[in-house]
Amino acid sequence: xxxxxxxxxxxxxxxxxxxxxxxxxxxxxxxxxxxxxxxxxxxxxxxxxxxxxxxxxxxxxxxxxxxxxxxxxxxxxxxxxxxxxxxxxxxxxxxxxxxxxxxxxxxxxxxxxxxxxxxx
Amino acid sequence: xxxxxxxxxxxxxxxxxxxxxxxxxxxxxxxxxxxxxxxxxxxxxxxxxxxxxxxxxxxxxxxxxxxxxxxxxxxxxxxxxxxxxxxxxxxxxxxxxxxxxxxxxxxxxxxxxxxxxxxx
DNA sequence: AGAATAGTCATCCATAAGGGTAACAATAAG
DNA sequence: CTTATTGTTACCCTTATGGATGACTATTCT
Numbered sequence: 001x002x003x004x005x006x007x008x009x010x011x012x013x014x015x016x017x018x019x020x021x022x023x024x025x026x027x028x029x030x031x032x033x034x035x036x037x038x039x040x041x042x043x044x045x046x047x048x049x050x051x052x053x054x055x056x057x058x059x060x061x062x063x064x065x066x067x068x069x070x071x072x073x074x075x076x077x078x079x080x081x082x083x084x085x086x087x088x089x090x091x092x093x094x095x096x097x098x099x100x101x102x103x104x105x106x107x108x109x110x111x112x113x114x115x116x117x118x119x120x
Numbered sequence: 121x122x123x124x125x126x127x128x129x130x131x132x133x134x135x136x137x138x139x140x141x142x143x144x145x146x147x148x149x150x151x152x153x154x155x156x157x158x159x160x161x162x163x164x165x166x167x168x169x170x171x172x173x174x175x176x177x178x179x180x181x182x183x184x185x186x187x188x189x190x191x192x193x194x195x196x197x198x199x200x201x202x203x204x205x206x207x208x209x210x211x212x213x214x215x216x217x218x219x220x221x222x223x224x225x226x227x228x229x230x231x232x233x234x235x236x237x238x239x240x
Numbered sequence: 241a242g243a244a245t246a247g248t249c250a251t252c253c254a255t256a257a258g259g260g261t262a263a264c265a266a267t268a269a270g
Numbered sequence: 271c272t273t274a275t276t277g278t279t280a281c282c283c284t285t286a287t288g289g290a291t292g293a294c295t296a297t298t299c300t
Contacts, residue, residue, distance in 0.1 A: 008141065011136075013133070015202075016130075016131075017258080018128070021205070025208075025209065025212060028213045035277080044260065045276085046261085049277075049278070065277095069276060069277075070276085076213055089148060092145060137287085154247065163290085164290065165246085167290075187246090188246050
């Protein structure tokens with residue numbers, strides 16, 4: 001469950017742009033050509049292509065040429081690593097949030113007195 | 121449930137870096153100072169501070185000064201928008217993936233014959 | 241006061257993002 | 271063959287990222 005690490009950069013990075021999230025949402029309704037995907041956006045085609053390439057590179061979509069058009073489609077399992085990471089965060093967080101005030105109190109009262117070996 | 125849109129950029133962007141994900145995971149175990157957060161990483165403090173500032177700006181963490189140290193802590197609900205977005209994607213995807221081959225077949229066989237009103 | 245510690249600010253650098261335009265395939269249609 | 275459509279490549283520009291360093295502030299310790 002740590003094999004995804006490298007890919008998480010690309011996945012979360014791909015999701016960090018509204019154009020790309022829009023493309024993904026649209027592809028949920030089925031595959032679409034580059035031109036179709038461009039429709040809702042004002043930007044020029046080459047820019048949209050760059051987003052598509054980035055999505056492809058992240059593994060979130062795949063594309064295929066049919067004649068002169070390129071059809072893009074979702075790779076539905078591609079989001080799983082991101083969901084796993086988020087779940088893991090929740091697991092780690094479990095029941096540990098209430099330690100916050102206690103921790104800060106500890107910092108203010110005990111300071112370094114009892115940890116003489118803690119440096120750097 | 122669409123109010124999060126602007127913030128998703130920042131949230132997913134914040135998650136797209138291993139250092140920042142590492143910081144978040146560590147903060148699941150409770151608040152920590154800037155120096156403590158730096159420990160596992162090789163980079164210099166100023167760089168780590170930039171990551172912290174970015175996380176803070178994304179709303180994923182909050183920080184507070186206690187004496188000369190800055191204590192960072194998770195804002196536990198901050199990840200919710202990302203989870204909602206992912207869930208929404210799943211909802212949209214529901215049962216629509218099997219249309220893929222059919223769609224492509226349609227493209228190959230019917231072409232534009234029966235859609236004379238479809239342009240641009 | 242003086243020294244150590246923890247953090248911060250200012251630069252610098254290389255690369256990537258995200259947008260644009262112009263020119264150029266390649267395929268399809270007439 | 272000629273033209274239109276669809277996508278692609280090559281640049282350009284501006285800003286953001288992610289790293290590094292050096293100098294500096296603010297607090298704490300002695």
